[in-house]
Each structure stands twice: as structure tokens, then as C-alpha cells.
Amino acid sequence: MSKPLVVVKIGGNVIDDDDNLTSFLKRFAQIPGKKMLVHGGGRVASDMAAQLGIPVEMVEGRRVTSAETLKVVTMVFAGLVNKKIVAGLQAENCNAFGLCGADGSSMLAERRIVKDLDYGFVGDVTAVDISAIESMLENDMVPVFAPITHDGNGTLLNTNADTVATELAIALAMDYHVQLQYCFEKTGVMLDADNENSLIEEISPDEYQILKEDGVITDGMIPKMDNAFQALQNGVRRVLIGHADNVLLNAVGRKVGTEITRDRVNN
Amino acid sequence: MSKPLVVVKIGGNVIDDDDNLTSFLKRFAQIPGKKMLVHGGGRVASDMAAQLGIPVEMVEGRRVTSAETLKVVTMVFAGLVNKKIVAGLQAENCNAFGLCGADGSSMLAERRIVKDLDYGFVGDVTAVDISAIESMLENDMVPVFAPITHDGNGTLLNTNADTVATELAIALAMDYHVQLQYCFEKTGVMLDADNENSLIEEISPDEYQILKEDGVITDGMIPKMDNAFQALQNGVRRVLIGHADNVLLNAVGRKVGTEITRDRVNN
Numbered sequence: 083m084s085k086p087l088v089v090v091k092i093g094g095n096v097i098d099d100d101d102n103l104t105s106f107l108k109r110f111a112q113i114p115g116k117k118m119l120v121h122g123g124g125r126v127a128s129d130m131a132a133q134l135g136i137p138v139e140m141v142e143g144r145r146v147t148s149a150e151t152l153k154v155v156t157m158v159f160a161g162l163v164n165k166k167i168v169a170g171l172q173a174e175n176c177n178a179f180g181l182c183g184a185d186g187s188s189m190l191a192e193r194r195i196v197k198d199l200d201y202g203f204v205g206d207v208t209a210v211d212i213s214a215i216e217s218m219l220e221n222d223m224v225p226v227f228a229p230i231t232h233d234g235n236g237t238l239l240n241t242n243a244d245t246v247a248t249e250l251a252i253a254l255a256m257d258y259h260v261q262l263q264y265c266f267e268k269t270g271v272m273l274d275a276d277n278e279n280s281l282i283e284e285i286s287p288d289e290y291q292i293l294k295e296d297g298v299i300t301d302g303m304i305p306k307m308d309n310a311f312q313a314l315q316n317g318v319r320r321v322l323i324g325h326a327d328n329v330l331l332n333a334v335g336r337k338v339g340t341e342i343t344r345d346r347v348n349n
Numbered sequence: 350m351s352k353p354l355v356v357v358k359i360g361g362n363v364i365d366d367d368d369n370l371t372s373f374l375k376r377f378a379q380i381p382g383k384k385m386l387v388h389g390g391g392r393v394a395s396d397m398a399a400q401l402g403i404p405v406e407m408v409e410g411r412r413v414t415s416a417e418t419l420k421v422v423t424m425v426f427a428g429l430v431n432k433k434i435v436a437g438l439q440a441e442n443c444n445a446f447g448l449c450g451a452d453g454s455s456m457l458a459e460r461r462i463v464k465d466l467d468y469g470f471v472g473d474v475t476a477v478d479i480s481a482i483e484s485m486l487e488n489d490m491v492p493v494f495a496p497i498t499h500d501g502n503g504t505l506l507n508t509n510a511d512t513v514a515t516e517l518a519i520a521l522a523m524d525y526h527v528q529l530q531y532c533f534e535k536t537g538v539m540l541d542a543d544n545e546n547s548l549i550e551e552i553s554p555d556e557y558q559i560l561k562e563d564g565v566i567t568d569g570m571i572p573k574m575d576n577a578f579q580a581l582q583n584g585v586r587r588v589l590i591g592h593a594d595n596v597l598l599n600a601v602g603r604k605v606g607t608e609i610t611r612d613r614v615n616n
Contacts, residue, residue, distance in 0.1 A: 130424075133401055153429060157397075160447075161428020162420060165497060165505055169451040173503035179453045179481060184436045185446045186490055214446060217484060223453055230432060236440035238432055 087219065087258035088117040088333045091247035094124030095267040096326040097163055104170065106265070109330040111174035116258065117333070118215065118225040119178075120250060121167060122243035123159040130154050139202075147202040147240045155240050160228040167226050178224045183231030184238060186214030189246065191231035191239045205231045205239025207246070210253040219258075248309040255317030261333065262318050264306055265326040270340035271307075273298055286343045287311055310342040354486065354525035355384040355600045358514035361391030362534040363593040364430055371437065373532070376597040378441035383525065384600070385482065385492040386445075387517060388434060389510035390426040397421050406469075414469040414507045422507050427495040434493050445491045450498030451505060453481035456513065458498035458506045472498045472506025474513070477520040486525075515576040522584030528600065529585050531573055532593040537607030538574075540565055553610045554578055577609040 090110060096102050110119060131138065131154045139146040147155065164180040171178035183189030191205025215225045227250065229243040244264060251262040273280035285293070290307055293299045299307060310321045322332050324339025331338050357377060363369050377386060398405065398421045406413040414422065431447040438445035450456030458472025482492045494517065496510040511531060518529040540547035552560070557574055560566045566574060577588045589599050591606025598605050 156432050157424035157428040159428070160432050161424040161426070165423050165427050165449060165451050169499045169505050170503050172451060172454050172499060172501060177453060178451075179448070180451070181446070181448075182432060184432050184439060185448075186444060187439050213488075214485075214490065217488060218481075221480075221484060223481065232436045232439060234439060236437050238436050 084257060084259040086115055086261070087254055088113055088115070088261050088263065089120065089247060089251045089254065090117065090263045090265055090329055090333075091120045091122075091243060092326055093122050093243070093264075093266045096265060097121060097124040097167075098126065102267075102326065103167070106326040106329065107167065107170045107176075108174055109327065111171055111176035112330050113333040116219045118219070118227065118250070118254075119167065119171075120227045120229065120243055120247035121159075121163060122229060123155060123163050126163060127155050127158040130158050141199050141201060144201060146200070147204050149203065152203040152238060152240060156230055156238055160230045164226060164228040171224060171226070176224055177222060178226050179218050180226045180228065181214070182228040182238075183241070183246070187211055187232070187234065188214055188227075189231045189241070189249065190234055191241055192233060193237075193239065203237070203239050205233065205241045207231065207241060207249045210249050212250070212253045212257075215250070215254070216257065242305070244306050244309050248313050251313050251318045252316040255313075255319070260318045261320040261322070262310075262313050263329060263332055263339075264310065264321075264323045265329055266323070267326065269325050269328075269338070270323050271299065271303060282340050283337065284341050284343050287345055307342070314342060314344050351524060351526040353382055353528070354521055355380055355382070355528045355530065356387065356514060356518045356521065357384065357530045357532055357596055357600075358387045358389075358510060359593055360389050360510070360531075360533045363532060364388060364391040365393065369534075369593065370434070373593040373596065374434065374437045374443075375441055376594065378438055378443035379597050380600040383486050385486070385494065385517070385521075386434065386438075387494045387496065387510055387514035388426075388430060389496060390422060390430050393430060394422050394425040397425050408466050408468060411468060413467070414471050416470065419470040419505060419507060423497055423505055427497045431493060431495040438491060438493070443491055444489060445493050446485050447493045447495065448481070449495040449505075450508070450513070454478055454499070454501065455481055455494075456498045456508070456516065457501055458508055459500055460504075460506065470504070470506050472500065472508045474498065474508060474516045477516050479517070479520045479524075482517070482521070483524065509572070511573050511576050515580050518580050518585045519583040522580075522586070527585045528587040528589070529577075529580050530596060530599055530606075531577070531588075531590045532596055533590070534592065536592050536595075536605070537590050538566065538570060549607050550604065551608050551610050554612055574609070581609060581611050 328338040595605040
């Protein structure tokens with residue numbers, strides 16, 4: 083029987099605030115059994131780019147990763163944020179170990195090819211090698227993954243952290259019984275963004291289509307939901323979107339947030 | 350019988366220049382058998398601090414690591430430089446894996462306590478745990494170590510890269526037949542710094558004392574030599590100071606540089 087594994091992704095707003103991060107790391111460290119963390123970089127990278135006078139380039143509404151921006155995200159994600167989290171977890175007696183996609187070639191990517199548009203050093207995942215991560219997990223270490231990948235030819239690439247978490251969860255689902263949590267600063271997916279009591283406790287693909295058509299699920303939540311369904315379709319057992327403060331409760335089987343489910347007919 | 354292991358430290362001037370670094374990584378990747386790399390950060394960190402307007406603080410001629418400077422060295426050493434090296438080695442089919450002292454708690458340090466002087470976030474090594482590094486080596490991975498340590502209570506610390514390499518080499522000498530190379534931009538230790546033909550091919554502790562008293566070995570070379578002798582006194586089998594371009598030749602048994610030896614009487 084596969085062993086349980088909790089894969090947690092934390093986003094920008096949890097990382098940006100030191101108190102929020104400390105509080106999250108305390109709870110995460112208490113998750114029993116095997117676990118790993120995937121993090122983004124949040125505002126820290128944008129602030130650093132601004133301080134260094136690196137302009138934010140947008141192409142059709144999307145941020146471009148120039149060579150200079152790639153340096154900043156590599157420094158901030160794989161250096162500053164990753165090691166701050168690792169040291170913070172070590173202080174909680176959680177034997178964390180930081181890595182990115184270049185380390186052990188654990189995540190290969192290729193530059194996104196878009197006709198007439200160049201998003202720069204943005205990588206779409208092409209291969210995941212979980213051997214180093216599994217070795218850590220089997221030695222009771224806790225991998226902490228920064229969303230930087232590489233192309234195998236010496237170039238680092240910037241990859242979306244939700245996507246990184248999803249790809250890792252899917253690859254690890256071959257050998258583990260994986261629960262995937264996307265943690266952020268809200269309780270979950272809301273029917274009404276301004277009303278904390280409007281939490282959607284479960285979403286199936288059919289319900290998602292309706293909510294998307296009705297404009298209830300919009301913007302940044304759409305790729306997150308798409309990632310969630312992709313994970314479920316590829317062997318991940320349980321996917322939740324929830325508040326970072328509820329990471330431990332959700333890890334031990336409670337449901338405080340939005341659970342993404344397969345089609346009801348298939349359950 | 351212990352297996353051979355080559356531990357290489359590369360310094361600032363090798364890292365600062367992209368062509369030098371690429372050339373070094375190509376040679377390093379070709380070293381047969383088990384190997385690991387320890388790197389500093391060179392001018393990149395100073396340049397970044399200057400760009401960010403972080404003042405260089407000096408106390409009695411020594412650089413102070415303020416909280417802001419610690420952020421910069423963490424970003425640059427453990428992020429930018431470490432991942433650039435790892436991706437560069439992966440491109441040479443060398444399965445590199447980056448880490449710093451916080452990862453797997455592989456190097457614990459404590460803030461340097463100096464009466465009346467505060468050097469800030471500078472750490473003196475108190476414990477080395479090589480279990481994660483050995484696991485990598487046994488799985489044919491090549492650890493790439495950034496000179497950032499942690500205090501176990503959530504604080505990262507800046508530690509001298511020569512010292513980090515020495516401490517790792519000593520700890521690994523328990524299980525491996527370790528050769529330690531300090532690589533830089535000169536052929537080795539020179540009798541006359543301006544004369545490339547004045548290479549000292551071997552130095553024993555007695556000769557070192559004389560050369561130090563005569564003012565031939567000065568400044569930054571003194572702590573490097575002290576580290577070298579400390580390594581030899583603690584189980585490391587062979588220590589060389591040489592040019593980064595000669596890393597492969599020295600690794601396979603040639604001697605192109607300065608070899609540090611134990612006392613001749615003890616040999």
C-alpha cells in the first residue's frame with residue numbers, strides 16, 4: 083500500500099508577511115508523516131526588481147521574464163525565500179531541505195514558445211524526476227521546492243508555483259497516496275468574494291463549468307482550479323484549496339476550505 | 350577501504366567571470382569518481398549590495414554582515430550563484446544538487462561573539478551533519494554547497510567559504526579518502542606574487558612559519574593556509590592550492606600548484 087504524502091503549496095501573501103509565514107511554518111511542521119512544501123515568491127521578487135530598477139515588462143497583460151528578471155526570481159525564490167523557509171522549519175525541528183528544478187535535474191522545462199510573443203525565461207514543465215525528492219522523503223527529510231526549473235542546457239527558467247506543485251504531486255502519486263493543498267490567505271473558493279460565509283465546500287468539474295460561466299470563478303482562480311482537476315485526473319487522491327492557517331487540520335483529514343472532487347458519477 | 354572523494358572550493362574571481370566559470374565547470378564535471386563543490390560569491394554580492402544601496406560596514410577592517418547584507422548574501426550565494434553552477438553542471442551531464450548549511454541542517458553555526466565588536470550575522474561552524482551529502486554522493490549526485498549556515502533557531506548566517514570547504518572535507522574524511530583543492534585565479538602560492546615562475550610546489554608547517562615570518566605569505570593567504578593545515582591534521586589526505594583551470598589535473602593525481610604537506614618527519 084502506498085504511504086500517505088501531503089504536498090502543500092503556499093502563495094505570495096503567506097510569504098510576504100513574516101508573522102503569517104512563521105504561523106504557517108509552525109502548523110506545517112506539525113503535519114504527521116511525509117510532507118513537502120512548494121512555495122512561490124510573492125511580492126518580495128517584485129519589490130526587489132523595483133529596488134534594482136528592473137522594469138516590469140508586460141506582453142498582452144502577462145509579465146515577461148527578462149534575463150534581469152530571471153536573476154531576481156532565482157535569487158529571491160531559490161535563495162532568500164527558500165532558505166528562510168528551510169531555516170524556519172529547522173527551528174521547528176522539521177528537517178527541511180531546499181531545492182529547485184535544477185537540483186538533481188528534478189524538473190526540466192522548455193521556454194514557452196508563443197507565436198509573435200516572447201515571454202522570456204518562462205518554462206513549461208517537460209519532465210519531472212522525483213528520485214532525489216523520494217530519497218529525502220524516505221530519509222524523513224522535508225523537501226522545500228522553489229519554482230525555478232532548468233532546460234538541461236544551463237539555462238534556468240521561471241515556472242508558475244501552482245504548476246510546479248501540481249506536476250510534483252502527480253509524479254509523486256505514482257509511489258504515494260498524495261493529498262495536495264493549495265494554501266493562500268482565504269478560507270477557500272467563495273461564491274461571493276466579499277462574504278466569508280459563502281465558502282464553496284466542494285466543487286466537481288460540472289459545478290466548476292457552471293461557476294466559471296456564471297463569472298463566480300475568475301482570474302487567478304481559474305488556472306488554480308485547472309491545476310487541481312489535472313492533479314485529480316492523474317492520480318492525486320485529494321485536492322484542497324484553503325487558508326494557510328488550516329493546513330494542519332486539512333492534512334489530518336478535516337475539511338476547512340474547498341475540496342475539489344472528481345465527477346460525482348465517477349466517485 | 351575508503352572511497353576517494355575530491356572536494357573543490359572555488360573563489361570569487363572564478364565565479365565573477367562567466368567564461369572562467371564555464372571553463373572551470375567543464376573541467377570539474379570531468380573529474381572521475383565522487384566529487385563535491387563549495388563556492389563563494391565573489392563580487393556579485395558586493396555589486397548587488399551596491400545596487401541596492403546597502404552600505405558596506407567595516408569594523409576594525411572587517412566587513413560586517415548586517416541584516417540587509419545577510420539577505421543579499423543569502424540571495425546571491427544560495428540562490429543566484431548556487432543555481433547557476435548547478436544548471437551549468439547539469440548541462441555537462443554532471444548531476445549536481447545545490448544546498449547550504451540550513452538544508453538538512455548540514456552545517457550549524459553560532460554568531461561570532463567578539464567583545465565590544467559586533468560582526469553581525471557571521472557564523473562560526475559548530476556542527477557538521479554529512480548524512481544528506483553522503484546520501485547524494487552514494488547516489489552519484491554532486492553536492493554544490495553555498496557558504497550560508499544556520500543557528501538552528503531560524504537565523505541564517507554568513508560563513509567563510511574556505512572554512513566551509515575545510516569543515517566539510519574534515520567531516521567527510523571519516524568515510525572517504527578526501528582530496529581538498531582550494532582553486533583560485535593563480536597557479537598556487539608564489540614566493541614572489543609578481544613572478545609566475547616562483548611557484549612554491551610544496552609547503553610543510555615549518556616552511557609555512559618561515560614564509561609567514563618573512564612576509565612572503567600574507568593577507569588572505571594566511572587563513573587559507575591555516576585551513577589547509579587544519580584539514581591535513583584532521584584526516585584529509587591531500588590538500589592543494591591551485592588554479593581553477595588545473596582542477597582536473599590535480600584531481601587525477603598530477604600536481605600543478607602548491608601542495609600543502611604535513612611535517613616531513615611525520616610523512
